[in-house]
Ligand code: SF4
């Protein structure tokens with residue numbers, strides 16, 4: 218029988234050790250940023266005020282966390298129950314992803330201690346305000362959506378340390394209360410989550426519209442919000458597949474191919490819509506002429522498109538959607554495509570007039586980005602080992618636990 | 631979810647509808663539509679008159695309490711070798727460009743915030759730290775700013791600058807047209823000090839008229855274009871010159887207001903919250919229609935709901 222259950226596995230592996238090192242390296246540069254200012258770590262200047270942190274950590278981060286709302290729409294709103302097994306991991310990814318984005322914003326804004334200002338100081342004409350508010354609310358919604366997983370983990374199993382063990386009963390009752398309330402109202406949050414996502418995924422595209430002629434014409438288009446929304450929807454499922462396959466390999470769990478293959482089959486139409494919008498835009502605005510010179514910028518555009526068009530064809534093949542490796546590679550393409558698209562939009566396409574030095578991220582910037590991603594993966598790993606997120610075969614779980622019990626006393630983790 | 635019955639659904643849905651309805655009736659503020667006074671100021675930079683003495687740079691620093699060397703040191707012309715832009719300690723800079731017509735008389739161009747008629751920075755700022763005042767000046771409120779630097783991305787003249795070397799209280803800086811000073815004195819510091827009257831301060835309409843007549847009078851000197859009259863919907867600072875403005879590193883810009891497209895998209899998505907609320911209602915309906923009916927699980931048995939809680943481990 219398949220149930221969501223905490224993964225039973227060792228936490229530390231050689232891979233995890235490498236991740237910890239990357240995270241520590243990032244933390245060093247983060248420290249410098251908060252002590253000596255943004256200039257001490259980044260290559261940003263008055264010509265190029267936004268760089269890697271906005272392009273990758275915020276822009277791509279928000280897009281890659283889109284699996285949360287696409288899977289909620291599929292599983293909860295359209296009630297395709299057989300997809301439920303992917304809803305939880307996707308939810309966790311979104312929750313951690315948005316936390317990561319919020320932290321990136323906190324790092325990148327100069328006056329980080331004023332990060333709460335947009336809550337009370339509104340500017341309705343600002344696309345950034347819109348993104349900020351929606352992301353803040355959506356993040357809270359994601360945490361609420363995750364609550365039932367926490368209550369599920371502890372209801373009937375509250376086991377506090379001895380000196381406060383008399384609280385076990387009340388805490389349990391409290392959790393049951395929350396759980397019952399949440400069960401009644403969860404649909405509000407689920408719908409709100411999808412609405413908020415469509416709003417800010419598209420507003421993220423509006424962000425660069427105001428840069429006007431400083432944006433390269435290959436990317437500067439009034440339909441940027443639509444393109445951002447479509448590409449976010451397109452990358453949602455690939456992200457889920459990629460992660461699920463990675464997790465099952467790392468934890469030695471059987472991959473859930475019966476669900477993932479179905480997602481794979483849906484991919485080509487979804488990618489097709491995005492590709493059509495992108496290419497249509499190219500022709501309507503007649504910007505294809507900017508590809509002809511085949512300079513660095515044009516190549517970035519070509520790479521971006523190729524990374525999306527290749528998986529469009531890959532996902533068409535039954536052989537690929539039915540194979541673990543095929544799905545993994547195809548979804549990796551889409552993820553890379555959207556990542557490059559966001560980098561292009563926020564960094565490559567931004568061409569300040571009369572700019573003397575072209576921006577390229579510094580070692581410190583890259584370290585911080587990689588460090589944050591490493592921390593995200595580590596926290597994800599810890600959470601799926603504590604909470605019932607990943608769906609597994611019940612028998613396997615038992616066997617693993619018996620195995621682990623032999624190797625020493627161990628409780629939940 | 632599973633316990634929820636129809637009555638609950640309707641009750642809560644109605645509640646949400648009502649509260650969003652109230653929120654929707656509060657009209658969103660439109661920063662860019664603040665009325666501008668007919669008397670709003672304009673400033674003309676006559677690059678033909680400017681000799682590049684950089685007194686304005688000095689006066690600007692003094693007026694904004696930025697440490698500055700002696701005025702004498704400003705006669706050193708070697709700074710012109712490299713193009714300079716505004717930065718955290720210079721809110722205005724003068725650059726020198728070659729004059730093809732007369733190489734002994736290079737062209738000097740002062741740059742600073744243009745105080746746009748439809749400022750992109752005001753539209754873009756996440757917390758509304760920038761505002762366009764009635765007299766035309768665009769000013770920044772340091773108590774609001776969160777340092778996101780979106781104003782720098784938005785500004786078509788890439789004017790605002792940021793203190794990259796400070797972790798606490800970094801400033802966004804740009805010309806504020808001596809907003810504080812002008813409460814007591816008539817002219818901004820740079821206009822006040824200019825020994826050659828290369829800067830002309832007055833009502834914007836008058837300034838445009840004067841610029842036009844100068845171009846007409848000295849048609850052999852000037853090209854027939856007032857930079858800033860129409861660029862990006864018009865600016866308070868305007869330039870006349872004998873050379874193509876792009877060669878003077880004043881970017882070639884459209885005539886439509888900078889925030890136009892972005893704001894109409896924003897207002898389209900958020901027109902009185904109608905689109906989001908509609909989407910919400912639509913999704914709610916789909917959710918209600920497709921809700922799970924008992925025994926309806928045709929394809930794969932949903933086992934996740936059963937046998938979930940409790941259980942020893
Ligand atoms: S020039 Fe730039 S900073 Fe100055 S008002 Fe215009 S948009 Fe704002």
Ligand code: SF4
Nearest residue numbers: 755775776778779781
């Ligand atoms: S840096 Fe400050 S002034 Fe500029 S957009 Fe951000 S909050 Fe507004």
